[in-house]
Amino acid sequence: MTHTRPDEGLIVRNLSVRYGRRPVLADVQAGPFPHGAVCAVLGPNGSGKSTLLRAMGGLLRATGTLTLDGVDLTPMPLALRARHCLYLPQALPEPVRLSVLDAMLAARHATGRQSSASTAEDIDAAMACLHDVGIAHLATRSLHELSGGQRQLAGLAQALGRKPRALLLDEPLSALDPYYQQTVMALLRRETAQRNLVTIIVLHDLNIALNQCDLACLLHNGRILAYGRPADVLTPEHLRTVYHIDARVDEGANGQRFISTSGVICGE
Amino acid sequence: MPNHHPTIAQTYRTAMHHRSLVLGGLVGVLVLSVLVDCAVGPAALSPTTLLRAMFAPAGVDEQTSLIVWQIRLPYALMAACVGAALGLAGAEMQTILANPLASPFTLGLSAAGAFGASLAIVLGWHINPVPDMWLTAGSAFVCSALSVWILDTLVRLRQGGTGTVILCGVALVFSFQALVALMQFVANEDALQNLVFWTLGSLTRATWSTLGLLGGALACIFPFSLRAAWPLTTLRMGEDRAASLGVDVPRLRRASLLRISLLCALAVAFVGVIGFIGLVAPHIARRLVGEDHRFYLPASMLSGAFILSLAALVARVLVPGVVVPTGIVTALVGIPFFLVIVLRRGEGTP
Numbered sequence: 001m002t003h004t005r006p007d008e009g010l011i012v013r014n015l016s017v018r019y020g021r022r023p024v025l026a027d028v029q030a031g032p033f034p035h036g037a038v039c040a041v042l043g044p045n046g047s048g049k050s051t052l053l054r055a056m057g058g059l060l061r062a063t064g065t066l067t068l069d070g071v072d073l074t075p076m077p078l079a080l081r082a083r084h085c086l087y088l089p090q091a092l093p094e095p096v097r098l099s100v101l102d103a104m105l106a107a108r109h110a111t112g113r114q115s116s117a118s119t120a121e122d123i124d125a126a127m128a129c130l131h132d133v134g135i136a137h138l139a140t141r142s143l144h145e146l147s148g149g150q151r152q153l154a155g156l157a158q159a160l161g162r163k164p165r166a167l168l169l170d171e172p173l174s175a176l177d178p179y180y181q182q183t184v185m186a187l188l189r190r191e192t193a194q195r196n197l198v199t200i201i202v203l204h205d206l207n208i209a210l211n212q213c214d215l216a217c218l219l220h221n222g223r224i225l226a227y228g229r230p231a232d233v234l235t236p237e238h239l240r241t242v243y244h245i246d247a248r249v250d251e252g253a254n255g256q257r258f259i260s261t262s263g264v265i266c267g268e
Numbered sequence: 269m270p271n272h273h274p275t276i277a278q279t280y281r282t283a284m285h286h287r288s289l290v291l292g293g294l295v296g297v298l299v300l301s302v303l304v305d306c307a308v309g310p311a312a313l314s315p316t317t318l319l320r321a322m323f324a325p326a327g328v329d330e331q332t333s334l335i336v337w338q339i340r341l342p343y344a345l346m347a348a349c350v351g352a353a354l355g356l357a358g359a360e361m362q363t364i365l366a367n368p369l370a371s372p373f374t375l376g377l378s379a380a381g382a383f384g385a386s387l388a389i390v391l392g393w394h395i396n397p398v399p400d401m402w403l404t405a406g407s408a409f410v411c412s413a414l415s416v417w418i419l420d421t422l423v424r425l426r427q428g429g430t431g432t433v434i435l436c437g438v439a440l441v442f443s444f445q446a447l448v449a450l451m452q453f454v455a456n457e458d459a460l461q462n463l464v465f466w467t468l469g470s471l472t473r474a475t476w477s478t479l480g481l482l483g484g485a486l487a488c489i490f491p492f493s494l495r496a497a498w499p500l501t502t503l504r505m506g507e508d509r510a511a512s513l514g515v516d517v518p519r520l521r522r523a524s525l526l527r528i529s530l531l532c533a534l535a536v537a538f539v540g541v542i543g544f545i546g547l548v549a550p551h552i553a554r555r556l557v558g559e560d561h562r563f564y565l566p567a568s569m570l571s572g573a574f575i576l577s578l579a580a581l582v583a584r585v586l587v588p589g590v591v592v593p594t595g596i597v598t599a600l601v602g603i604p605f606f607l608v609i610v611l612r613r614g615e616g617t618p
Contacts, residue, residue, distance in 0.1 A: 059511050082514030089508035096504045097558045101280055106501040106560070111514040123277045139276045140283070142558070143505070155509065162513065 008069055009034040010056075010085065010166050010198045015064035017048075017055050024051045025222045028064070033166075033215070038192050038199045040209035040230065043219030044243050049202045050090065052219065053168045056200075057087025068166055068198070079111040085198075086164035090171045092151045093158075095144040100135065100154050101126055103143060107158035126161055133157040133187060149180030156184070160191060166198035173205065181205070185212050206259045210234050210249075218242060231257060240265060287563045290556050294570035298348060301577040305344035308585060311335060346474035347580035347594070348573040349482045350535045351545055355572020356486075356493060357531040358546025359553060359565050363500050364524045365423065366507070367433045371547035372532040374606075375419055375433070376440030377412045378543065381536030382467050383444045384411030386451040389466070390459045401478070405537030412536060413529040415440055420525055469540040469595020471580055478538040485534050489527050490569070496520060497561035504559050542595045544602025545572045545579075551605075 009032035017025040025048050033039050043049050055062035058073070058081045066073045066085070073081050093103065104126035130136045135153050143151060152172065159167060169188075173181045185208060192199040200217075203209045209216050209230055216230040220242045226233045231249075239247040239259070247261045306322075307313045313321070313332065321328045321336040354372060361370040372378050387393070388400075388407040395403060422436040448467060455463055499520050502510040511517050535542070549572035550564075556571070557563040576594070579601065583592045 057512060059508070078511070078516055079514040082512065087512045089506065089512055091506050091508055093505040093509060097554055098501065098504065098560060099280075099283070099558070101276070102501070102558070102560045103505060106498055106505075107513050109498040110502040110510065111499075120277065123280060127276060136276070140279050155505075158509075158513070 008032065010200070011067045012052075012056060013065045013067070015052070015055060015062055015066070017051050017060055017062045023222070024048050025055065025062075028052065028222070028224060030217060030224055030227065033198050033200055035165075035196045035198055036193055037214035038189055038201065038212070039215040039217060040201055040203045040213040041217050041219065042203060042206065042209055042233075042242075047219040047242075048222045049219055050170050053087060053170050053200065053202055057085065057168050058082070059087060082111065082164070083162065084164060085166040085168065086159050086162055087168040088155060088159050088170060088172065090174060090202075092148055092175055093143055093155045095146070095151065096142075098143050099140050100130065100143065100146075100157075101139045103154060104129065104158055104161050108161055126157075129157045129161040132160065132191065134183070149176050149183070152176060152180065152184060153187075156187065160195075163195075164197070167192075167200070169199070169201040171202045171204065173203065173208070181208070206234060206239075207257075210257050210259060234259065287557045287560075287567075291563065291566055291570065294556075294567060294574060298570055298574045298577060301574060301581065302344045302348055305347065305577055305581045305584075306336060306340040308581060309335075309340065310589065342474040342476055342479055343471050343580065344577065346471050346479050346482070346539065347577045349479060349486060350471070350539050350542060351549070351573035351576025352569045353482065353486055353531040353535045353572075354542065354546040354576070355549035355553075356490065356565060356569040357528045357535075358548075358572070359550040359568035360493060360500070360524050360528055361546070362550050363503055363561070364521050365433050366503075368551070369434050369547070370437070371544070371550075372412075372528070372535075373541070373543035373545075374441070374547055375437030376415050376444055377529065377532045378536050378541045379441050379444035379448065380415035381408040381412040381533050382541050383447045383451070384408040384533075385466060385537060385540075386448050386455075386463050387411075389462050390451045390455040392459070405534065408537035409529070409533035411444075412533040413526075415444065416525050416529045420521070465593070466540040467595075468593035469542040469598070470591070470593040471539050471583075472591050474539070482534050482538060485530060489530060490565075492523070493527060493565050494562065496524065497565060500524070500561045500565075501559065504561075540593075540595060542576065543599045544606065545576050545598055548572075548602055548605050549575060 011032045012028060012030040015025055015028040016023065041049050041052065051060065054060045056066055058078050068084050073084055105122055108122060127136060127139060130139055133153050133156055135150060135157065138146065138150060143154065146154065172184055176184065188199055189212065191197065213230055215228065216233040217224060218226045218233050218238055225242060226238055234249065236247050236249060239245055244265045245261045246263050246265060247259050249257055249259050251257050303318065307315065307318045317328060317332060318336065321332050325333050358371045362368055384407040385404045388404040393403055394400065419436055419440060423433050452460060452463055499510065499515045502513055502515055503520065507517055550568045552571040553564050553567035557567045579597045580594050583594045583597045586592050
């Protein structure tokens with residue numbers, strides 16, 4: 001293992017967000033989220049998961065700092081910030097009359113054309129990305145002809161095509177069927193390792209977080225209750241506190257863990 | 269596989285080539301319709317006479333030259349320019365408001381411009397060195413810019429979806445129409461004559477100076493629209509997605525609204541209210557070249573120019589000897605089209 005600097009990865013310090021006068025996140029400290037690992041952000045509805053990610057992505061007005069490998073991203077204009085740390089919204093790309101390749105090129109040029117690259121190079125780079133994501137065969141199809149899962153993959157390819165060093169995904173699995181959920185998770189794990197990305201995803205599926213993520217971060221009332229290996233974070237006690245559910249964590253024959261819930265806790 | 273890339277890149281290039289051809293074709297039919305527009309009329313001109321009058325004025329008699337240069341050409345070119353301005357404004361509007369029913373006419377910009385102009389006409393404003401015509405145009409511009417700003421503010425305050433935009437627009441249309449009616453009520457005979465002619469939308473008052481101003485504005489604004497083509501394309505995939513890719517959406521929207529209000533206001537200021545071009549042209553463009561804004565914006569502009577050019581022709585030949593106000597023709601043709609768009613919206617995206 002190589003020597004790691006103490007400020008390596010993505011680190012959130014003193015992050016606060018308020019909607020009007022209502023504080024949603026107060027003084028959140030999170031991370032370091034290391035390179036090459038997929039980290040799940042968990043928590044019940046309204047716990048501030050999406051807000052945290054949007055604020056980290058620069059889409060919300062927030063106070064505090066976000067550093068990536070020691071570089072403070074907060075004072076950067078959005079266009080520059082998005083080159084380092086890219087946020088992907090929960091909504092799928094709209095089904096418009098735009099081919100997947102057009103969408104890739106538009107994402108590439110959205111903040112000004114990279115002067116050096118020719119159109120042929122742009123197309124090659126876009127195709128390489130679509131190939132990584134596994135939808136190279138859909139390149140000339142229009143977004144309005146694709147299924148939700150395929151559009152989600154196209155959105156991911158757009159993001160990867162921008163070559164960010166950190167990727168923040170807001171519930172990338174929520175609109176997908178189990179096949180595409182597994183496809184997207186496998187893809188994220190592979191690309192995170194290959195491109196040495198910092199990958200943070202908001203999840204609702206606890207079992208996916210437990211088995212397919214390297215790290216987990218549990219949000220409770222706008223604060224981080226626990227952060228670490230998923231097995232250490234997703235304990236029955238934590239689930240009881242955060243989700244108000246009775247839950248058990250079991251280990252299956254193949255080494256997989258699974259959480260089974262047996263009802264809600266009343267009277268809290 | 270890397271060995272798939274050449275074929276796909278090839279397909280993509282063919283598609284781009286095809287779109288360029290479509291744009292070229294649009295330019296072709298536009299030129300043709302402008303020429304026909306010049307040739308047809310009470311004094312019908314043969315194609316050779318027309319071309320000679322245009323390119324070798326010495327070879328034709330004075331009267332023909334006068335008809336072509338002072339009457340027919342300004343009229344025909346004004347139709348094309350106004351159509352182009354409305355087509356471009358409509359295309360940008362549908363993108364930034366994310367609404368297929370958005371257009372200068374349906375969302376009240378035209379009505380606001382009409383109100384602004386009616387203020388200047390009816391109240392008989394004069395500022396000494398400024399010609400009255402420019403004052404009318406300026407007043408129309410201020411009101412239509414104001415209506416765009418009101419619309420944008422309302423939509424953002426309510427975080428509204430498709431429905432909110434249209435409802436706010438309809439409210440604006442009715443408010444400004446009522447205000448125009450009020451101005452008509454208080455107007456004297458002369459001003460009323462002037463105003464009625466103007467609210468119906470007519471190209472017959474086109475002159476080389478108004479044409480020059482509108483054409484110049486279009487030529488200045490269009491490059492800025494094209495420069496925003498990539499960010500506007502990403503905006504079509506969702507506002508959040510565009511923002512997440514680093515596009516400064518509020519700034520993009522403000523710049524676009526400024527362009528839209530300039531284009532609409534100038535169009536309304538010189539030829540009055542001409543409906544549905546800004547609504548229909550973007551839909552035709554989308555069908556023809558898709559939503560890559562590098563092609564969609566020019567295609568919508570050219571379609572708008574072509575349709576209004578045709579409408580202007582129909583307006584002159586519909587009743588022999590009389591030029592029907594063009595606004596009436598575009599509204600009559602536009603309403604069925606509007607209904608088709610509304611009824612089709614259920615099935616996928618328009």
